[in-house]
Amino acid sequence: QALIKDLYRNTESYIEQVVQLSGWIRTIRDSKTFGFIELNDGSFFKGVQIVFDEQLENFKELTKLPISSSIRVKGDFIYTPQAKQPFEIKATEIIIEGTSNVDYPLQKKRHSFEYLRTIAHLRPRTNTFNAVFRVRSLASYAIHKFFQDKGFVYVHSPIITGSDTEGAGEMFRVTTLDMDNLPKNEEGKTDVTQDFFHKETNLTVSGQLSAEAFALAFRNVYTFGPTFRAENSNTARHAAEFWMIEPELAFAELPDIMDLAEEMVKYVIGYVMEQAPEEMNFFNSFVEKGLLDRLNLAHTADFGRVTYSEAIELLKNSGETFAYPVEWGLDLQTEHERYLCEKIFKRPVFVTDYPKEIKAFYMRLNEDNKTVAATDLLVPGIGELIGGSQREEREEILAEKIKELGMSEEDYWWYLELRKYGGTKHSGYGLGFERLIMYLTGMANIRDVIPFPRTTGNAEF
Ligand code: 4AD
Numbered sequence: 001q002a003l004i005k006d007l008y009r010n011t012e013s014y015i016e017q018v019v020q021l022s023g024w025i026r027t028i029r030d031s032k033t034f035g036f037i038e039l040n041d042g043s044f045f046k047g048v049q050i051v052f053d054e055q056l057e058n059f060k061e062l063t064k065l066p067i068s069s070s071i072r073v074k075g076d077f078i079y080t081p082q083a084k085q086p087f088e089i090k091a092t093e094i095i096i097e098g099t100s101n102v103d104y105p106l107q108k109k110r111h112s113f114e115y116l117r118t119i120a121h122l123r124p125r126t127n128t129f130n131a132v133f134r135v136r137s138l139a140s141y142a143i144h145k146f147f148q149d150k151g152f153v154y155v156h157s158p159i160i161t162g163s164d165t166e167g168a169g170e171m172f173r174v175t176t177l178d179m180d181n182l183p184k185n186e187e188g189k190t191d192v193t194q195d196f197f198h199k200e201t202n203l204t205v206s207g208q209l210s211a212e213a214f215a216l217a218f219r220n221v222y223t224f225g226p227t228f229r230a231e232n233s234n235t236a237r238h239a240a241e242f243w244m245i246e247p248e249l250a251f252a253e254l255p256d257i258m259d260l261a262e263e264m265v266k267y268v269i270g271y272v273m274e275q276a277p278e279e280m281n282f283f284n285s286f287v288e289k290g291l292l293d294r295l296n297l298a299h300t301a302d303f304g305r306v307t308y309s310e311a312i313e314l315l316k317n318s319g320e321t322f323a324y325p326v327e328w329g330l331d332l333q334t335e336h337e338r339y340l341c342e343k344i345f346k347r348p349v350f351v352t353d354y355p356k357e358i359k360a361f362y363m364r365l366n367e368d369n370k371t372v373a374a375t376d377l378l379v380p381g382i383g384e385l386i387g388g389s390q391r392e393e394r395e396e397i398l399a400e401k402i403k404e405l406g407m408s409e410e411d412y413w414w415y416l417e418l419r420k421y422g423g424t425k426h427s428g429y430g431l432g433f434e435r436l437i438m439y440l441t442g443m444a445n446i447r448d449v450i451p452f453p454r455t456t457g458n459a460e461f
């Protein structure tokens with residue numbers, strides 16, 4: 001059994017060989033005595049041409065096969081170096097495995113990505129999605145390899161949690177209570193102690209707090225798993241279910257994790273360009289012109305570094321008019337983030353030291369008492385790819401903050417204890433995996449880099 005990817009990569013070793021392939025018919029046409037099949041086998045985003053003729057006993061039956069039928073082919077490898085296709089297979093035997101139907105939705109024409117989302121169970125059969133999901137697989141392996149080679153410990157943080165790490169209140173509730181018949185307590189409120197976990201629980205928005213506990217035992221750890229946010233923002237960059245990579249390092253300060261993040265992004269770019277050069281060229285030609293230049297630049301150039309306060313000045317003095325206001329104290333919007341990395345720095349850039357009011361409770365307060373040791377990595381075409389920070393290791397300041405924000409102190413007792421027992425400075429970041437795949441492939445919508453995306457109003461498949 002040969003794989004089409006190998007026929008393309010090691011073409012010359014197949015000269016004068018008999019090969020056996022199995023796959024699905026992408027296109028089929030015939031004249032009276034012979035026919036052509038473009039066969040895809042999933043190993044590559046491109047197919048191979050199969051030539052068959054009336055010498056095959058099932059010739060008539062073959063000519064009637066609808067596209068997407070599955071077959072097994074045995075044939076001679078014909079080397080055609082001058083032709084557009086460098087080789088083809090002259091079939092000596094074709095076995096029909098499964099026929100299809102003429103109403104198969106993926107007929108040979110260009111379908112819009114919007115349409116393909118409505119048939120997410122079939123779209124992995126297209127060239128584009130074959131390439132996207134292969135790169136997704138390779139990138140996830142690259143990330144594990146990057147951290148494992150450095151001796152980081154992979155931590156499986158819980159999916160069901162009682163805490164709201166980001167404090168944004170964008171959580172999906174997890175409950176076994178009967179919604180039509182909720183138990184009430186004396187105050188007339190839902191009695192959550194009667195729920196499965198005897199408390200309110202939700203799907204995790206981030207594995208960070210668990211990662212911190214493990215970092216204070218193992219030093220360098222990372223999580224890589226699904227996270228969930230009930231953000232009602234219907235954008236091309238937000239999903240309700242997405243994967244996050246969260247390294248956490250003990251004895252590390254903000255610049256240490258910025259260096260690590262830069263090294264990691266460069267490593268993953270290098271890895272996919274090396275392992276999937278054909279797919280990357282395909283994206284460069286058909287998805288985003290200039291993709292490879294953009295990635296090569298990010299792979300070689302130093303990322304920019306700028307403080308939030310400097311960034312605000314740069315945006316104010318840019319002469320550009322933005323839809324949202326630019327003012328010290330306000331959060332950067334996607335348009336500002338993109339302007340910074342696309343127009344001013346023209347490459348990925350870290351923004352650091354944001355006002356404490358617009359960032360999460362756990363970030364370390366700077367000496368100025370106004371900003372926190374936080375960083376976002378902004379990249380062209382996307383905006384925010386990474387959010388990270390040095391964590392507040394001072395127990396009193398952290399406890400004060402939790403109180404100030406009206407967070408439930410009982411829920412964070414263990415998190416505070418990490419500061420009490422051998423607490424040390426530590427830092428980490430979270431990288432949105434889907435946004436990384438968009439960045440690597442040029443795909444413009446997050447729905448097109450997730451096998452079965454979950455967004456508002458969409459949990460089909
Ligand atoms: O900036 P965020 O909210 O940071 C955290 O969750 C921290 N606990 C991470 C840490 O320090 N360990 O999210 C991190 C990244 C964002 O930069 C973005 O790339 C991605 O997660 N992200 C999303 N991706 C897709 N859909 C969403 N709804 C996302 N929300 C965040």
Ligand code: MG
Pocket residue numbers: 376384386387
């Ligand atoms: Mg963020």
